[in-house]
Amino acid sequence: MGAEHGLVADLLSVWWIALAAALGPVFALVTRRTVPDVVWLLVFGALIGPHVLGLAGETEAVGVLRELGLGLLFLLAGFEVRVADMHGAQGRHAALTWLLCAVLGVGAGLLLTGGQVQVAIVIAIASTSTALGTLLPILKDSGGMDTPLGRAIMTHGAYGELLPIVAMSVLLSTRATWQAAVVLLAFAAAAVLVVALPARILRRLPLLGRAVMGASNTTMQTTLRITVLVLVTLMLLTAVLELDVALGAFSAGLLSNAVLQAVTRQHAEEIAHKIEIVGFSLLIPVFFVTSGMAIDIAAVASQWPLLLGFIAVILLVRGLPVFLREAWTTTRSGITGTRDRMALGLYAATGLPIIVAVTQIAASSQLITDATASVMVCAGAVTVLLFPLTATHLSRDDTANTR
Numbered sequence: 001m002g003a004e005h006g007l008v009a010d011l012l013s014v015w016w017i018a019l020a021a022a023l024g025p026v027f028a029l030v031t032r033r034t035v036p037d038v039v040w041l042l043v044f045g046a047l048i049g050p051h052v053l054g055l056a057g058e059t060e061a062v063g064v065l066r067e068l069g070l071g072l073l074f075l076l077a078g079f080e081v082r083v084a085d086m087h088g089a090q091g092r093h094a095a096l097t098w099l100l101c102a103v104l105g106v107g108a109g110l111l112l113t114g115g116q117v118q119v120a121i122v123i124a125i126a127s128t129s130t131a132l133g134t135l136l137p138i139l140k141d142s143g144g145m146d147t148p149l150g151r152a153i154m155t156h157g158a159y160g161e162l163l164p165i166v167a168m169s170v171l172l173s174t175r176a177t178w179q180a181a182v183v184l185l186a187f188a189a190a191a192v193l194v195v196a197l198p199a200r201i202l203r204r205l206p207l208l209g210r211a212v213m214g215a216s217n218t219t220m221q222t223t224l225r226i227t228v229l230v231l232v233t234l235m236l237l238t239a240v241l242e243l244d245v246a247l248g249a250f251s252a253g254l255l256s257n258a259v260l261q262a263v264t265r266q267h268a269e270e271i272a273h274k275i276e277i278v279g280f281s282l283l284i285p286v287f288f289v290t291s292g293m294a295i296d297i298a299a300v301a302s303q304w305p306l307l308l309g310f311i312a313v314i315l316l317v318r319g320l321p322v323f324l325r326e327a328w329t330t331t332r333s334g335i336t337g338t339r340d341r342m343a344l345g346l347y348a349a350t351g352l353p354i355i356v357a358v359t360q361i362a363a364s365s366q367l368i369t370d371a372t373a374s375v376m377v378c379a380g381a382v383t384v385l386l387f388p389l390t391a392t393h394l395s396r397d398d399t400a401n402t403r
Helices: 002-030 037-048 060-080 083-087 089-113 117-127 132-142 148-171 177-204 206-214 222-240 245-263 265-293 297-302 304-328 338-348 353-364 370-402
Strands: none
Touching (some): 060 265, 083 089, 089 148, 117 148, 148 177, 148 245, 148 304, 148 338, 148 353, 177 222, 222 245, 222 265, 245 353, 297 370, 338 370, 353 370
């Protein structure tokens, strides 16, 4: 009876989460996408969560679905990043910009916390992240992926995803910093091996390789299953090594895409599209809805100055430096208009998944309270709501002015 009751509780929570996931895009369409789908998922999650109606809880089964959703979100982000852009001059400038933002973030954190270094690091990581996975649907829907602005967003977004994850793994680890760095290097070597090994086997056995590729669009979905295996393997490896699972997922996407691009670009795009279908149909919405379920709306409302303050910090330590670097230095982005530069700063300052991840780590380590974590996640949701919307209008106006 206990097992049956547990199953009912799991399925009931999943049903409410699935309902929220289904309603999110409906409300996004009704509002003509001025309020993005992801924001509605957070709102509905907060409503059905334990702090409001108490209709759904994060059971063990829901927790597993949530982690898989997080994994697929970062896998897709890794798939969309062009490794060549990260290695090029524009990528080096984007990496340097993030490092400058991180220094400013730590400085702001030290001022706000009265010198608490660990909390300052949490604030820096949260305020300098870029929600690349969240921005992808916006960029794709607007047709801006292949524009100079779109490519710049992707490059800044790649480092705004990767470097905060690395910082989390090294600076917020329970290990000493040098030990965490060694573990991180060991993971990087293992990740390359995990992705390269299947590709090498398929190249060494051409008959098997052709059979696997030929069955990729049948019910066997061979290449997609291999990609999912790589994802779960690297997520498991990061969990065993006590690193953040987002690092494993992002690495899986980045490396898998590089291998698939070497075969054919069309096949890489096809796999990414299939992952979108698998992820955005349920698992990724589960991640955002459960993130909303952790938000204590009453606590956020009582701390509204902190909410506004953190949004201001995100703008000052992430959005403003990106804009100024574009305006005052040569970043090789190809962006020339002031409004496009402002739009890039706003897009780069749009953060949520990393904010969710780092606040969970900080709250579980008792570096910050659950109420503060809720406020920071809400601030991330506000950036997702307002920054891309404002940036889209700015870039449209700049395009119109140049015609």
